[in-house]
Ligand SMILES: Nc1ncnc2c1ncn2[C@@H]1O[C@H](COP(=O)(O)OP(=O)(O)OP(=O)(O)O)[C@@H](O)[C@H]1O
């Protein structure tokens with residue numbers, strides 16, 4: 001399964017979500033490859049430290065993505081691809097190969113208004129492929145006092161895109177995680193609430209996932 005974390009807007013939480021999802025799947029015993037498709041290469045460096053069980057590859061451009069993703073997908077159970085913040089051709093290539101597109105969006109009125117533009121490439125890919133990839137919008141960096149979730153819900157509904165029930169809230173522990181080479185559930189007590197949140201989100205995004213495997217199963 002190829003899961004692409006994509007939004008043509010920068011700084012919305014793509015790499016944060018991608019590294020946590022790859023690490024979470026690997027810790028559940030799955031064979032996971034993280035495909036870092038962003039020229040900044042921040043997620044691959046972070047994942048090497050935070051998730052040693054994850055294979056990390058870098059795909060430099062749209063051609064490499066189109067050519068190499070199918071083989072990478074054959075070699076692993078899950079490929080989690082971290083998309084770039086601005087390169088449309090890279091996003092397009094990813095969405096033409098994805099089974100599932102996870103689209104993190106900051107929760108604000110401005111972002112709700114920009115959602116149509118930000119998901120344009122996704123709609124083109126779904127049109128070309130006659131349906132796929134399945135896509136889910138995830139609200140990210142939601143402040144405790146945020147009351148505009150309804151605007152984002154309305155915007156998503158207008159575009160016929162489902163919105164994940166579980167948002168990722170704005171927490172310092174997410175911002176500190178890359179510097180510590182860790183994922184939030186390995187950051188002791190201060191990561192506890194964030195850990196519960198990402199667990200709930202990932203279970204929601206992948207409802208068909210079997211219960212946690214025993215380590216012995218993972219080695220077969
Ligand atoms: N839920 C959160 N709470 C607090 N800070 C966050 C959260 N999610 C991400 N951040 C921080 O916000 C910044 C942007 O996040 P991230 O790098 O994941 O976004 P991105 O979409 O991958 O950005 P780019 O488009 O530049 O690749 C980072 O400094 C990250 O640590």
Ligand SMILES: [Mg+2]
Nearest residue numbers: 014015038042
């Ligand atoms: Mg990024």
